[in-house]
Amino acid sequence: MIRWVIVVFLALMLISWLTPLLHKLGFGRLPGDLNFKLFGRQMNVPLTTTILLSLLCAGLARLL
Template identity: 55%
Template sequence: MIRLYLVVFFVLILLSWAAPWLRRFGLGRLPGDLHFRLFGRQWDVPVTSTLLVGVVAGLVAKFV
């Protein structure tokens, strides 16, 4: 179970790091992605993008 949490944590870190590059392809702007301003800072929570990347990664892992 801890392995799943670590994988999700690292995927979220990678998505937040690569967010400007991925926005050109539409990730980070999907209907389930949250964007809000709190404490004077812009926060992005890519829920739908994370699920989409997880499904694609799962399909790749299944066929490789």
Template identity: 60%
Template sequence: MIRWLLVIFVALIFISWFTPLLGKLGFGKLPGDVRFKLFGREWFLPFTTTIVLSALASVISKIL
């Protein structure tokens, strides 16, 4: 259990580091990524970006 918490924590750190870089590459602006304002706050749901990055991670894991 502790191992999985550590893995999730490290993954979240990497995601937060690479988010600006991915934004510059166009991720987060793909068709299917939803942005909307609700209750005075902006919400972002990156459906397409999640699928693309998951497929990319799957291909990399199959190669290695």
């Protein structure tokens, strides 16, 4: 159980570190990514980016 907590924690840290780099590359602004303002806050739902990154990770996992 503790192993999964550590893995999830490390994955979230990695994602938070890579987020600025991914925004510079255009991820999060692809067609199909939803950006809207709700109650004065900017909300972002990156549907296309999630699908694209999932396919990329699946392809890398298949190669390894």
